[in-house]
Amino acid sequence: xxxxxxxxxxxxxxxxxxxxxxxxxxxxxxxxxxxxxxxxxxxxxxxxxxxxxxxxxxxxxxxxxxxxxxxxxxxxxxxxxxxxxxxxxxxxxxxxxxxxxxxxxxxxxxxxxxxxxxxxxxxxxxxxxxxxxxxxxxxxxxxxxxxxxxxxxxxxxxxxxxxxxxxxxxxxxxxxxxxxxxxxxxxxxxxxxxxxxxxxxxxxxxxxxxxxxxxxxxxxxxxxxxxxxxxxxxxxxxxxxxxxxxxxxxxxxxxxxxxxxxxxxxxxxxxxxxxxxxxxxxxxxxxxxxxxxxxxxxxxxxxxxxxxxxxxxxxxxxxxxxxxxxxxxxxxxxxxxxxxxxxxxxxxxxxxxxxxxxxxxxxxxxxxxxxxxxxxxxxxxxxxxxxxxxxxxxxxxxxxxxxxxxxxxxxxxxxxxxxxxxxxxxxxxxxxxxxxxxxxxxxxxxxxxxxxxxxxxxxxxxxxxxxxxxxxxxxxxxxxxxxxxxxxxxxxxxxxxxxxxxxxxxxxxxxxxxxxxxxxxxxxxxxxxxxxxxxxxxxxxxxxxxxxxxxxxxxxxxxxxxxxxxxxxxxxxxxxxxxxxxxxxxxxxxxxxxxxxxxxxxxxxxxxxxxxxxxxxxxxxxxxxxxxxxxxxxxxxxxxxxxxxxxxxxxxxxxxxxxxxxxxxxxxxxxxxxxxxxxxxxxxxxxxxxxxxxxx
Numbered sequence: 001x002x003x004x005x006x007x008x009x010x011x012x013x014x015x016x017x018x019x020x021x022x023x024x025x026x027x028x029x030x031x032x033x034x035x036x037x038x039x040x041x042x043x044x045x046x047x048x049x050x051x052x053x054x055x056x057x058x059x060x061x062x063x064x065x066x067x068x069x070x071x072x073x074x075x076x077x078x079x080x081x082x083x084x085x086x087x088x089x090x091x092x093x094x095x096x097x098x099x100x101x102x103x104x105x106x107x108x109x110x111x112x113x114x115x116x117x118x119x120x121x122x123x124x125x126x127x128x129x130x131x132x133x134x135x136x137x138x139x140x141x142x143x144x145x146x147x148x149x150x151x152x153x154x155x156x157x158x159x160x161x162x163x164x165x166x167x168x169x170x171x172x173x174x175x176x177x178x179x180x181x182x183x184x185x186x187x188x189x190x191x192x193x194x195x196x197x198x199x200x201x202x203x204x205x206x207x208x209x210x211x212x213x214x215x216x217x218x219x220x221x222x223x224x225x226x227x228x229x230x231x232x233x234x235x236x237x238x239x240x241x242x243x244x245x246x247x248x249x250x251x252x253x254x255x256x257x258x259x260x261x262x263x264x265x266x267x268x269x270x271x272x273x274x275x276x277x278x279x280x281x282x283x284x285x286x287x288x289x290x291x292x293x294x295x296x297x298x299x300x301x302x303x304x305x306x307x308x309x310x311x312x313x314x315x316x317x318x319x320x321x322x323x324x325x326x327x328x329x330x331x332x333x334x335x336x337x338x339x340x341x342x343x344x345x346x347x348x349x350x351x352x353x354x355x356x357x358x359x360x361x362x363x364x365x366x367x368x369x370x371x372x373x374x375x376x377x378x379x380x381x382x383x384x385x386x387x388x389x390x391x392x393x394x395x396x397x398x399x400x401x402x403x404x405x406x407x408x409x410x411x412x413x414x415x416x417x418x419x420x421x422x423x424x425x426x427x428x429x430x431x432x433x434x435x436x437x438x439x440x441x442x443x444x445x446x447x448x449x450x451x452x453x454x455x456x457x458x459x460x461x462x463x464x465x466x467x468x469x470x471x472x473x474x475x476x477x478x479x480x481x482x483x484x485x486x487x488x489x490x491x492x493x494x495x496x497x498x499x500x501x502x503x504x505x506x507x508x509x510x511x512x513x514x515x516x517x518x519x520x521x522x523x524x525x526x527x528x529x530x531x532x533x534x535x536x537x538x539x540x541x542x543x544x545x546x547x548x549x550x551x552x553x554x555x556x557x558x559x560x561x562x563x564x565x566x567x568x569x570x571x572x573x574x575x576x577x578x579x580x581x582x583x584x585x586x587x588x589x590x591x592x593x594x595x596x597x598x599x600x601x602x603x604x605x606x607x608x609x610x611x612x613x614x615x616x617x618x619x620x621x622x623x624x625x626x627x628x629x630x631x632x633x634x635x636x637x638x639x640x641x642x643x644x645x646x647x648x649x650x651x652x653x654x655x656x657x658x659x660x661x662x663x664x665x666x667x668x669x670x671x672x673x674x675x676x677x678x679x680x681x682x683x684x685x686x687x688x689x690x691x692x693x694x695x696x
Contacts, residue, residue, distance in 0.1 A: 003224055007216045009033070010162040010209075012122060014216075016134060018224045027139025027226070031131040035119035037067075040131025041112045042139045048106035048232050053292040055101055058110045059094040061086045061128055063365050067118045073363050085364055087399045089113075089125045093132050096178035096186035099510050100144045104235040109141060118365050121164040126151050129178070134217055140226040144512065147185055148213035149178040150206040154194065159205055165366065175199075175505075177206035181214050183513020187493075190407040193457075193501035196523050203519065236293045240286050244297055247279055248272055253301045260314030262344055262433050262483065263386065269298065299488040306467045306485075307476055313484050314343075321462070321480040321529055326442070326541035328450040335553040336451025338541070340443035342533075343482060344433035349443035351451040352424045353553045355599040357589040359422040374413055375424045376406035378440055384429040400506075401437040402427070405461075408441045408496035408504040409448065412456040419454060420556050420597050421549075434482035435463035437506075441496045442538060449542050452549035459503055460538060461496035462529040464522040465489040472515050477522055479529050491518075495526035499534070554587075554599045557606055563594040565617040571645045576616065579644035584609040615643040620686055624677040625693065629670060633663050640675055640688055648686035650675060657691045 002020035022028030153163035154173035256268035322343030336351035465481030628642035
């Protein structure tokens with residue numbers, strides 16, 4: 001017999017079935033929220049994975065197209081690799097849960113979330129987040145939960161808890177907050193320039209809702225939760241630490257790690273490592289874990305110096321940003337380019353403009369197919385960190401970083417009506433030492449402006465770090481963290497925005513949550529830093545969008561026609577539109593509402609195409625003047641094509657002022673002539689006159 005638990009959540013019923021399905025998993029929660037159904041499972045290996053120094057957690061979010069009554073597109077007709085949305089959802093589930101597992105746990109753990117049915121009023125991502133937490137909490141897998149997650153929208157200035165798909169799309173805020181019983185543990189947000197104080201209010205509104213969910217989960221765990229299993233600890237023995245300190249005193253480690261040059265630090269650590277490997281050559285057990293022990297020693301050294309002495313590894317002040325540099329137009333012939341450098345982090349971003357027909361089509365769990373007009377792609381090659389490995393395409397990290405920078409810029413992009421282009425920006429990581437996603441945001445903003453994209457405001461981003469002590473009040477916030485401070489610190493709090501407010505947030509932490517003073521302090525620190533970056537670095541490089549798109553970018557002219565005339569422009573089997581394209585070399589896209597986009601690089605040919613479209617879609621009236629080509633000659637007159645697929649007849653009596661006996665005496669095939677419209681004859685054909693043109 002299975003157990004069912006229910007609670008009211010944001011006006012809808014959240015129902016959880018336990019022991020109904022998936023009984024062989026360590027933990028399984030069959031989730032229902034409205035008509036959205038997600039199967040969440042948690043499984044763990046019996047033994048730790050050997051030879052690793054990290055916790056092997058895998059989070060999966062599987063989108064099944066049957067959940068929305070669709071058959072997958074393509075030839076294969078079955079789901080393939082995870083979509084970008086699935087990858088990002090997996091990351092959002094992973095980030096708050098990972099810190100709650102034991103740090104010395106090395107058993108493989110998989111959290112799988114299978115989306116089986118989607119109710120547009122109940123977003124499946126939220127249900128999966130809650131399901132993963134519940135499945136893990138009731139399992140025998142060691143986990144310091146529960147944690148809960150809530151989403152918040154902002155519509156017409158009012159907060160909406162767990163908004164529907166439609167509300168999520170049209171609101172000014174997409175906020176996801178995860179909490180433990182005491183603290184906020186994860187924040188993910190996209191926002192339309194939401195002020196800092198409003199954002200903080202929304203975060204703690206979600207945190208408040210999370211507490212009711214945690215009480216609900218605790219009730220489930222108390223009744224059906226399994227006892228947590230014992231596991232083999234992979235913690236470093238204290239005896240090894242003591243021996244290392246004898247050979248490498250703390251002051252020697254401090255000297256090794258405290259430098260502003262990453263390569264110098266790595267060389268110093270390499271020398272220390274060789275020294276210790278030689279000393280422990282006879283102890284195979286210690287040699288196997290020596291690398292992790294040195295890492296832990298290095299970490300403790302850095303944290304102690306930051307927390308107690310406010311001394312950063314590169315000698316900066318706590319609020320100081322590394323040296324900044326920015327430039328545009330460094331890559332020739334592309335539509336827009338910019339490079340942003342912050343210390344040893346360097347991003348080159350290239351912008352490409354194209355007709356709207358080039359936008360990305362997304363086949364996902366939405367009611368309708370979605371087109372993605374703005375795309376930001378992020379690449380992280382191994383040479384950027386001085387390593388060598390083959391490129392295997394973008395991983396989850398690259399997809400996540402690209403999505404964050406993309407989300408940061410979307411609120412300031414011009415509308416399709418004002419700027420009818422598909423836009424792609426690509427961030428190439430030339431060098432990395434901390435927060436390349438925020439450097440990508442700055443570089444892509446400048447690249448867009450250099451390409452002539454009329455963005456509404458400048459956007460910049462920065463990351464704030466954290467080192468905590470033994471109490472909640474003992475902490476230090478670090479502006480602009482470098483890689484070492486990210487690895488050894490407790491938080492990576494990224495915030496992007498304009499001068500007016502926040503456009504995106506992504507918060508990763510390694511501890512069991514943040515207090516409100518830390519959250520408020522980090523958001524304030526990031527605002528101060530991003531304004532500094534804009535004023536001192538970005539604006540001197542390019543202060544505003546260029547008035548026109550780059551000379552190598554396609555030009556687009558939009559013409560609005562009567563939707564009922566679309567068929568006239570397209571012609572039978574596309575004959576008319578293909579003829580326009582062949583004659584002018586332009587690209588033409590027509591939307592269902594009658595918007596015709598004409599794209600090309602030759603202004604004269606584009607204007608010619610526009611004239612053709614206007615002529616084809618104009619209601620012909622007496623007195624209109626046209627230029628056309630003689631395409632057919634008959635005894636009674638000549639037919640003149642004045643637009644692709646459009647012809648009118650000039651009667652023999654209307655060719656010349658004087659009487660002529662044969663049409664061929666005046667006209668030959670291919671002649672270009674000017675005619676005036678006389679209206680339509682009894683058969684509905686357009687009648688022209690050549691001899692009456694001068695009178696018009």
